[in-house]
Amino acid sequence: xxxxxxxxxxxxxxxxxxxxxxxxxxxxxxxxxxxxxxxxxxxxxxxxxxxxxxxxxxxxxxxxxxxxxxxxxxxxxxxxxxxxxxxxxxxxxxxxxxxxxxxxxxxxxxxxxxxxxxxxxxxxxxxxxxxxxxxxxxxxxxxxxxxxxxxxxxxxxxxxxxxxxxxxxxxxxxxxxxxxxxxxxxxxxxxxxxxxxxxxxxxxxxxxxxxxxxxxxxxxxxxxxxxxxxxxxxxxxxxxxxxxxxxxxxxxxxxxxxxxxxxxxxxxxxxxxxxxxxxxxxxxxxxxxxxxxxxxxxxxxxxxxxxxxxxxxxxxxxxxxxxxxxxxxxxxxxxxxxxxxxxxxxxxxxxxxxxxxxxxxxxxxxxxxxxxxxxxxxxxxxxxxxxxxxxxxxxxxxxxxxxxxxxxxxxxxxxxxxxxxxxxxxxxxxxxxxxxxxxxxxxxxxxxxxxxxxxxxxxxxxxxxxxxxxxxxxxxxxxxxxxxxxxxxxxxxxxxxxxxxxxxxxxxxxxxxxxxxxxxxxxxxxxxxxxxxxxxxxxxxxxxxxx
Amino acid sequence: xxxxxxxxxxxxxxxxxxxxxxxxxxxxxxxxxxxxxxxxxxxxxxxxxxxxxxxxxxxxxxxxxxxxxxxxxxxxxxxxxxxxxxxxxxxxxxxxxxxxxxxxxx
Numbered sequence: 001x002x003x004x005x006x007x008x009x010x011x012x013x014x015x016x017x018x019x020x021x022x023x024x025x026x027x028x029x030x031x032x033x034x035x036x037x038x039x040x041x042x043x044x045x046x047x048x049x050x051x052x053x054x055x056x057x058x059x060x061x062x063x064x065x066x067x068x069x070x071x072x073x074x075x076x077x078x079x080x081x082x083x084x085x086x087x088x089x090x091x092x093x094x095x096x097x098x099x100x101x102x103x104x105x106x107x108x109x110x111x112x113x114x115x116x117x118x119x120x121x122x123x124x125x126x127x128x129x130x131x132x133x134x135x136x137x138x139x140x141x142x143x144x145x146x147x148x149x150x151x152x153x154x155x156x157x158x159x160x161x162x163x164x165x166x167x168x169x170x171x172x173x174x175x176x177x178x179x180x181x182x183x184x185x186x187x188x189x190x191x192x193x194x195x196x197x198x199x200x201x202x203x204x205x206x207x208x209x210x211x212x213x214x215x216x217x218x219x220x221x222x223x224x225x226x227x228x229x230x231x232x233x234x235x236x237x238x239x240x241x242x243x244x245x246x247x248x249x250x251x252x253x254x255x256x257x258x259x260x261x262x263x264x265x266x267x268x269x270x271x272x273x274x275x276x277x278x279x280x281x282x283x284x285x286x287x288x289x290x291x292x293x294x295x296x297x298x299x300x301x302x303x304x305x306x307x308x309x310x311x312x313x314x315x316x317x318x319x320x321x322x323x324x325x326x327x328x329x330x331x332x333x334x335x336x337x338x339x340x341x342x343x344x345x346x347x348x349x350x351x352x353x354x355x356x357x358x359x360x361x362x363x364x365x366x367x368x369x370x371x372x373x374x375x376x377x378x379x380x381x382x383x384x385x386x387x388x389x390x391x392x393x394x395x396x397x398x399x400x401x402x403x404x405x406x407x408x409x410x411x412x413x414x415x416x417x418x419x420x421x422x423x424x425x426x427x428x429x430x431x432x433x434x435x436x437x438x439x440x441x442x443x444x445x446x447x448x449x450x451x452x453x454x455x456x457x458x459x460x461x462x463x464x465x466x467x468x469x470x471x472x473x474x475x476x477x478x479x480x481x482x483x484x485x486x487x488x489x490x491x492x493x494x495x496x497x498x499x500x501x502x503x504x505x506x507x508x509x510x511x512x513x514x515x516x517x518x519x520x521x522x523x524x525x526x527x528x529x530x531x532x533x534x535x536x537x538x539x540x541x542x543x544x545x546x547x
Numbered sequence: 548x549x550x551x552x553x554x555x556x557x558x559x560x561x562x563x564x565x566x567x568x569x570x571x572x573x574x575x576x577x578x579x580x581x582x583x584x585x586x587x588x589x590x591x592x593x594x595x596x597x598x599x600x601x602x603x604x605x606x607x608x609x610x611x612x613x614x615x616x617x618x619x620x621x622x623x624x625x626x627x628x629x630x631x632x633x634x635x636x637x638x639x640x641x642x643x644x645x646x647x648x649x650x651x652x653x
Binding site for chain 2: 098099101102104105106108109111112113115116117231232233235236239246249250251252256258261262265269289292293295296299300303304306307310529530532533534536537538539540
């Protein structure tokens with residue numbers, strides 16, 4: 001889950017990264033810098049190699065459809081296991097105990113749903129983006145515009161969230177200026193995406209996923225070693241050190257309102273199934289069979305990693321809390337801010353060298369995730385909007401060129417917004433991105449593939465209603481209206497709007513479709529049968545005849 | 548609808564495969580959602596039960612165990628689906644496509 005949950009926590013967490021530029025390793029960590037340099041060198045070499053293999057739009061957007069199920073599984077897992085999961089969720093458990101686990105459990109439960117309901121059909125219907133599948137039998141221009149809007153909204157909001165979080169993190173980990181960190185990330189991600197396209201973006205993600213899985217495994221092993229490999233002993237030690245004692249294992253420290261819990265649960269499980277940068281990975285494999293294998297491997301890797309997070313979160317409570325050296329003597333807060341619990345833990349069990357290794361892995365993680373987001377945004381602009389809405393007769397070269405320009409534009413935008421929002425709490429943006437995935441993109445895709453009577457009018461009404469409630473719920477809710485804008489009380493009382501936005505989106509889709517009796521609607525309903533055969537058998541699927 | 552799609556659409560084997568595949572997909576989906584929303588509803592409405600130890604003498608609570616179980620169930624059920632699909636569905640699907648292509652189109 002590439003959510004930035006530490007910041008998404010209900011308590012106002014204006015990231016107390018303050019001026020403690022002296023990071024936990026005391027001074028610049030040579031291992032971290034050295035390893036990071038090696039990562040950048042290797043990934044730039046991969047980009048150079050990928051650039052020479054990227055000629056067609058299919059190469060650029062879908063890595064030529066030549067990624068294997070296993071490789072794609074690793075890449076998907078990489079998209080999902082961001083620094084936010086590794087550091088953010090560990091930090092949530094560190095602070096709120098049991099409640100942090102909601103993010104882990106919600107993140108994984110979305111994957112089987114993607115497999116059972118979406119992945120094979122999506123691969124059989126689409127070409128480069130999920131909008132292909134949505135607009136297959138519905139009016140292309142309005143639907144692509146809607147789907148691209150949903151994608152771009154999600155991508156840009158998410159990018160800002162990652163940029164700001166990453167800039168602060170790197171400032172602390174590597175001791176470089178926030179501005180320099182944001183610009184470095186921006187430049188590298190634009191290089192990967194615009195020169196190497198999906199091939200480079202996928203391999204950067206695979207390399208990073210391997211590093212993160214290895215780093216997380218070693219760290220968990222070192223933690224478990226301290227407790228004779230007994231999770232029971234680890235948990236007992238953790239309850240002795242947490243401020244709430246045994247109470248940290250009782251749900252409710254983070255949020256206890258039942259409606260909010262249900263809505264958060266829904267945001268997490270369906271948000272996964274509606275994130276455009278993850279959905280587009282199903283087009284990088286040659287067939288529906290490989291798409292299915294991708295999800296199987298991805299779920300395995302993510303599940304394994306999330307079980308490690310159980311160990312790291314409670315391990316941090318047990319091993320970091322008792323070391324006064326990890327806390328600011330004056331404020332009593334964790335040095336470097338709340339997100340640093342996992343980093344301090346790596347120091348507690350592995351010393352400076354291991355801390356450096358883990359820090360470099362985090363930097364690599366951030367870079368890989370923002371690259372995937374940028375490519376996904378570029379494909380929404382180039383493939384959905386430019387090629388299919390504005391210039392239907394654009395050539396392949398033109399489409400690739402437009403994507404490169406879009407990647408550059410998105411990179412520049414992300415850097416600018418990253419600098420602009422430095423001092424802000426950007427948690428609501430990531431929350432909004434996930435809510436849009438859950439309540440706009442997912443229902444759109446689901447109805448288009450499963451419901452015969454779904455029509456263009458239903459899609460537009462549902463999409464617009466879902467988007468409005470998601471955006472309105474965040475803006476007028478407790479996070480922005482009260483915490484950020486300083487009003488007395490929220491106009492929309494719940495912190496997580498996804499449940500309500502989903503209801504709005506489903507209502508709009510059903511009412512709009514059923515009331516649609518025009519000749520276009522009749523044609524759209526009639527076209528369902530052929531789409532159904534294609535989605536099930538792969539007959540006529542993109543790239544199916546090329547072997 | 549073109550002739551090939553129409554032909555498959557009329558093939559009873561296609562509908563039989565379809566019915567089996569969706570029954571499996573929706574059953575597994577229901578399993579995952581039951582485990583997951585069970586977890587979420589317990590947090591929302593019965594937090595005290597989630598704080599109880601799994602058995603006497605352990606510090607592992609029901610909530611932590613249930614959470615870990617949802618992770619394991621999610622991975623396990625994706626495995627079940629992929630196994631069944633590899634063993635049965637792909638083979639039937641290939642046969643349906645082959646049959647549709649065999650006869651020349653009128």
